[in-house]
Amino acid sequence: QTDPQPTKALARGDTFRRTWDREHYEELARRKDLETEETPVNVIPRTPLKAREYSIDLSSKVGKKAVITTNTPLSQQGYYCEYCECVVKDSANFLDHINGKKHQRALGMSLRTERATVDQVRTRFETLKRKKEEEKVTPVDDYEERLEKQRKIEEDKKQEKKQKKKEKKQAEKETISTEIELECEDDDPLASMGLPRGFGTTKK
Numbered sequence: 001q002t003d004p005q006p007t008k009a010l011a012r013g014d015t016f017r018r019t020w021d022r023e024h025y026e027e028l029a030r031r032k033d034l035e036t037e038e039t040p041v042n043v044i045p046r047t048p049l050k051a052r053e054y055s056i057d058l059s060s061k062v063g064k065k066a067v068i069t070t071n072t073p074l075s076q077q078g079y080y081c082e083y084c085e086c087v088v089k090d091s092a093n094f095l096d097h098i099n100g101k102k103h104q105r106a107l108g109m110s111l112r113t114e115r116a117t118v119d120q121v122r123t124r125f126e127t128l129k130r131k132k133e134e135e136k137v138t139p140v141d142d143y144e145e146r147l148e149k150q151r152k153i154e155e156d157k158k159q160e161k162k163q164k165k166k167e168k169k170q171a172e173k174e175t176i177s178t179e180i181e182l183e184c185e186d187d188d189p190l191a192s193m194g195l196p197r198g199f200g201t202t203k204k
Contacts, residue, residue: 048114049104056098058091083107 061079068077078087079094083106088094097103101111116124 046105046108046110048112049109050114056095058095062091 058079066076074080074085074087075082078089079091080087081094081097081103084097084103086097088097104111
């Protein structure tokens with residue numbers, strides 16, 4: 001590259017402001033543009049951002065301890081990303097990583113979402129409308145059937161409650177009768193000594 005040529009005013013020495021040769025710098029800019037056009041630029045096409053079609057396990061390692069040595073593989077040292085070949089130590093940072101720009105580029109996607117067309121929006125509205133119609137109030141027959149089922153469940157609960165109450169009373173009665181018999185045996189001195197309570201006689 002050559003030095004810029006001085007202008008006529010600078011050659012005469014009748015100016016105090018610094019000036020440049022515009023034609024010289026325009027020529028340098030043209031040469032640079034030609035070099036840039038000749039150099040091929042590798043543009044990697046990327047797909048728009050899409051929702052994940054797989055689930056992420058973030059809770060299986062929560063609360064667990066692991067001993068990591070120099071021989072431990074990367075996949076066992078924390079949350080390992082096989083696309084970026086990096087390890088993240090906790091689940092929060094791993095979630096930030098897989099939602100970040102670096103990970104999305106490794107998957108071949110950009111952070112720009114695809115612009116929906118009018119037909120796609122209409123199809124989506126029709127799907128939601130059809131789903132809403134299916135979730136409307138059930139017919140009267142179904143309502144009566146559910147009501148009868150609910151009454152039957154409540155009746156079964158009442159019968160079960162009565163049965164438990166009856167069994168409890170019966171158990172209390174048996175406990176009281178057993179205690180009375182034990183008290184009677186303790187009051188009888190003959191029974192305490194192991195003797196019979198009465199002497200039987202035989203009539204001829």
